[in-house]
Amino acid sequence: MMRGLVVFILFLMASVSLHGCAGFVKQPACTGDRQECIGQSLDRAQAYAEDNRLAKAISEIQRARDRFPDAPVLREKFKQYESLRRQIIFDNELELLLERGRYLLAIRDNRENLFYARHDNYESRRRYREFEEAVEQTASRLFEKGQQAIRDREFGMAGRVLGLSNRLVSSTAARNLLAEIHFHRQDLRIESSRQEETRNEEKWSIMARDFNQAMENGNLPAAQKILAEMQAVKPGQVKDRRRRLENRIDKEVETLLERGRFLYTRGDLQKALKTWEQGLELKPDDPKLQQNIRRARTFLDNLDRWRN
Template sequence: MTLLRTLVPLLLALGLTGCAIVLIQPYSPEQRLQLALQRGDIVLVREIMTTLPANEDDPDRAALRAWLERAERHMEQAMLMQAAGHLRREQWTQAQASYDHGLAVRPDSEILRAARARALKEQQEHLQHLRVRLLLSQGRALASLKPLYAQILRADPDDPSVQQASAQAQQDAGQVAEGLLQLGLSAMDEADLALAVEALSLSQALVPDPAAEAALQSAQAAQTRQQALERRAHQAQLQAQWAQRTQVLFSNFEGAMEAGDLPAARRHLLALEQAQPRDATVRRLRRELAKAVDAEVTLGLETGRRLYLDGKIPEALETWRNLLELRPDHPDLQAHINRAERALESLRRLEPGGPGATGTP
């Protein structure tokens, strides 16, 4: 109470003499630190910690510093994720606010600074893209409106609203044409020839100009050369891809032949013939496969005959059917299959309960 009686006259005197009022902080740094911790105010905690005297031997102070470091890292990641969510929704202002909040907590974070810089760059590029689209849209709209207004005025020259709209369109056309000309020239400098041709074409359509016409011709010539180079590069890429695919097919064919998988070898050879129909190596492989197939079919026919004569008709039929993929047009093979199928059908009829069986009297 004595201190209060002393301070009140002093404060009144300072106020009456025009001096600034001195605010008395009622809490100690330790008390303010506890209040900041209770509120979860990491920024204030960091600020108060810098004012406290260093005491490396204080375990509570060391634990608090460790907690503060963990909290700052957690906040850094949280703000990065929050900003990324805003960017996905094109909420650029909110994303920057998230980065700024994170940097207020962790001002030395290189990750946050780099992410904020990338976001600003993306925002500027996005804005530039939108402005280009807007200018092109204005050019297309005016290019459509001008002849339409002219047609209406030829039919009704005294329509005041159309006269006013036509005059406004003519005025706007000059401004938009100039913007399109500058856009086209800038696009040429950046080698964006498609954009350059579109912008310069619209500029010339709105307001014919020798400078725009010369730039347009230059851009069209450069675009023609670029397209020719792209076609040649694409053709070379296709040829390289075909060469690589052909090599793979050759390897697959050789592997199938070594494994004795003649059906697979036949499939790979058919693909090779489509890729290289006049290649001498492909013709040699065709002869090699034909010899192997002839030998396989001859052996399979004989194996099937032995099985058939031994009464193993299902096994014989399966053997002959497996050869059909190699020689689907082989006359003897198809005849053997037909005979075996008829024999099996006859046997099924003779089985008890079969369609041809007779009951006992």
């Protein structure tokens, strides 16, 4: 072992004698004037950034700032790279979170069916409890990301994130924020309507895009409101969209009805009630939803009286 260590040390010494110390020491400090040194640092940082090595770019600018702390260009460039780094991290985290949310949503029916078939099995109950916790944690994190997107005025992303969060776990807070996003987009559409008549097509385009986005995000209440606005602008051109929306609402209501029944059977009356109320927002005249909601509220009222 000692012999091997000696050989390694001799190898290092030979490398230094042949190639110098470039691989073992830091790059020498700039010996030019102030502007030349700053320019060299900026160029190196730009090269790192273009190579998607933001950490190296930030480090390069920070070294220059340590030497020239009063240089505004270094301060601004540091802010720019740091902001870009944070945005990349946020976007990557968000995409992973969205993928997880979509996955949990896709497998939820299967997990619930397995639980219902074996609900008296301890292992089955444990696995489903873990699944529910994963759903709630993911929905909560998506809600936080949606709030941040609203603060950053990224309303398209906010709608996408909050829509998924609300589909995972029905949330009044999420739906309120989705309504806020809708009102923001509505303001844009109203502003557009105040323009010249020649901009009517642009307004229609905004509404059509918002409608498609709301449908894609599963934000059906917003899609209903947008369709009503489109009806006012071009009454004869919403028939296909109306049929598409009604079919989607029917499917969503049926899903919510079944999910509410599942929760009711499990004894989760509050969750069942919230699920049915969410369906009633989409289809206020649905008799099955109305009947189930009355039954759940009556049961909960009776429970409260018994407890008191």
